[in-house]
Amino acid sequence: MKLAELFNNRKTVFSFEVFPPKRDNPIETIYNTLDALQDLKPDFISVTYGASGSLADNSTCEIASAIKHRYGIESAAHLTCVNSTKEEVTQVLKKLHDNGVENILALRGDLVPDVEPKEDFKHASELITFIRESENEFGISGACYPEGHLDSRDQIEDILNLKKKVDAGAQHLISQLFFDNNLFYDFLDKARIAGINVPIEAGIMPVVNKKQIERMVSLCGASLPAKFTKMMSRYETRPEAMRDAGIAYAVNQIVDLVSQGVDGVHLYTMNNPYIAKRISESVKSLF
Numbered sequence: 001m002k003l004a005e006l007f008n009n010r011k012t013v014f015s016f017e018v019f020p021p022k023r024d025n026p027i028e029t030i031y032n033t034l035d036a037l038q039d040l041k042p043d044f045i046s047v048t049y050g051a052s053g054s055l056a057d058n059s060t061c062e063i064a065s066a067i068k069h070r071y072g073i074e075s076a077a078h079l080t081c082v083n084s085t086k087e088e089v090t091q092v093l094k095k096l097h098d099n100g101v102e103n104i105l106a107l108r109g110d111l112v113p114d115v116e117p118k119e120d121f122k123h124a125s126e127l128i129t130f131i132r133e134s135e136n137e138f139g140i141s142g143a144c145y146p147e148g149h150l151d152s153r154d155q156i157e158d159i160l161n162l163k164k165k166v167d168a169g170a171q172h173l174i175s176q177l178f179f180d181n182n183l184f185y186d187f188l189d190k191a192r193i194a195g196i197n198v199p200i201e202a203g204i205m206p207v208v209n210k211k212q213i214e215r216m217v218s219l220c221g222a223s224l225p226a227k228f229t230k231m232m233s234r235y236e237t238r239p240e241a242m243r244d245a246g247i248a249y250a251v252n253q254i255v256d257l258v259s260q261g262v263d264g265v266h267l268y269t270m271n272n273p274y275i276a277k278r279i280s281e282s283v284k285s286l287f
């Protein structure tokens with residue numbers, strides 16, 4: 001099923017994101033995670049793609065295919081383009097199609113230090129057009145940034161570029177993580193005014209330790225509300241309390257988002273089924 005159809009059938013979509021095991025860890029480790037996530041019955045699970053766009057790494061395709069066929073849950077494979085040629089992307093698309101993966105989250109990808117970007121794709125919108133024109137039909141999603149992408153001059157420029165992505169064929173968007181729901185609502189209003197009418201899922205990352213959040217924030221630039229930084233300072237030396245507070249913070253964000261009628265919530269699980277389970281159990285009746 002194409003992901004966009006989920007939004008026609010359901011009131012609010014609840015989805016998860018996982019990443020392939022890090023280098024040197026066997027691929028089987030992800031199946032232990034998925035065994036546990038399966039019981040939580042998400043509407044779909046997406047699988048991230050290595051930033052280098054290395055063709056040698058088939059794990060995203062393998063895991064997205066297993067989610068669909070072994071676990072019976074709809075899946076989406078992330079695919080980046082900035083470090084790939086058209087020929088390489090064509091090979092990945094063929095592999096995804098041959099393995100029965102129906103949905104792609106089409107991304108530019110980050111520029112990798114010491115890796116010269118290839119010339120064929122500059123923006124995700126170009127990848128989206130390329131996928132749409134390829135011989136196999138995929139559901140196509142894109143990424144969006146409630147606080148603007150770090151490369152953009154400002155949020156309006158980013159939203160106008162986002163519109164190009166939707167005009168190119170993205171049928172659904174998933175947002176970057178954020179910790180202040182008001183920023184998301186403000187972004188939604190502007191996106192709708194700009195004529196972006198596809199479903200937009202809110203990306204929620206539960207924070208369970210201070211190091212993790214500092215790394216994420218330095219990568220994506222999400223702003224931290226005062227109540228959030230106070231929470232982190234209070235519990236930074238007490239891992240269990242920090243974990244519980246981080247879970248409660250994410251639950252509060254989700255309750256508010258669903259109450260306000262968002263299209264969906266995409267939980268960055270960090271491959272941690274314990275945390276995904278605690279959050280899902282707290283919010284499942286809302287979906």
Ligand code: FAD
Nearest residue numbers: 048049051078107108109123124143149151152158161176
């Ligand atoms: P784009 O849409 O191309 O946007 C990048 C910048 O270019 C923005 O500033 C935008 O405003 C501008 N821009 C876009 N189109 C145009 C245009 N036509 N003309 C001029 N400027 C334009 N990274 C990975 O490596 N692997 C993953 O699996 C992965 N998954 C992600 C999942 C989600 C939900 C999100 C939000 C991000 C993910 N990322 C992933 C990170 C992503 O690759 C980076 O944020 C990357 O820097 C931008 O990707 P994009 O697809 O949003 O790029």
